[in-house]
Amino acid sequence: MAAQLLVLPVLATGLTSCGDPIDDYCQSLKGHQAELTKTLGEGDTGGLIAALPVFEDLERNAPDDIAKDWKTLTTAISGLDTALQDAGVSPDDFENGKPPEGVGAAEAKKIADAATKVSSTKTQEASVRVQQQARDVCHTSLTL
Structure with missing residues (x-):
C-alpha cells in the first residue's frame, strides 16, 4: 500500500497565545509514544482497543491536515x-x-462488521497517513 505524503500547510499567522497547533500535536504524540509502543505490543485487536483513549487524545490535538485520518x-x-x-x-x-x-448471530455479525471496518482499506490508508505525518512533521516513529 503506497503511503500518501501529506503536505504541511504553511501557517500564515504567527503563534497564538495557545501555541503552535502542530508543535502541540507533536509534543502530545511524543508524550504518548512509549505508552503506545507498550499498549500496541500487547496484541492486535486488544492492543488497538487498549490504545483507543490515546488515539482519541491525539485526534483531539491533531492539526487540520491529519485530523480526518x-x-x-x-x-x-x-x-x-x-x-x-x-x-x-x-x-x-x-x-x-x-x-x-x-x-x-446478530452480535457476531455486528462484531465481524466492525472488525471489517478496522481492517478496511480506508482505515488502513488513514493509518499509513498518520504514521507518515508523524515521521515527516513530528520526526517521531509511530507504528499502528
Whole structure:
C-alpha cells in the first residue's frame, strides 16, 4: 500500500497565545509514544482497543491536515470496542476468529462488521497517513 505524503500547510499567522497547533500535536504524540509502543505490543485487536483513549487524545490535538485520518481510525476502533462490549466479550475470547459460546448471530455479525471496518482499506490508508505525518512533521516513529 503506497503511503500518501501529506503536505504541511504553511501557517500564515504567527503563534497564538495557545501555541503552535502542530508543535502541540507533536509534543502530545511524543508524550504518548512509549505508552503506545507498550499498549500496541500487547496484541492486535486488544492492543488497538487498549490504545483507543490515546488515539482519541491525539485526534483531539491533531492539526487540520491529519485530523480526518485520526477520526477515521478512532471511529473504526471505537465501533469494534462497542460491538465487543455489547456482546459482553473481549478480543481475547475469540479463537481462530470464532466468537465464544453465548454470542448470538446478530452480535457476531455486528462484531465481524466492525472488525471489517478496522481492517478496511480506508482505515488502513488513514493509518499509513498518520504514521507518515508523524515521521515527516513530528520526526517521531509511530507504528499502528
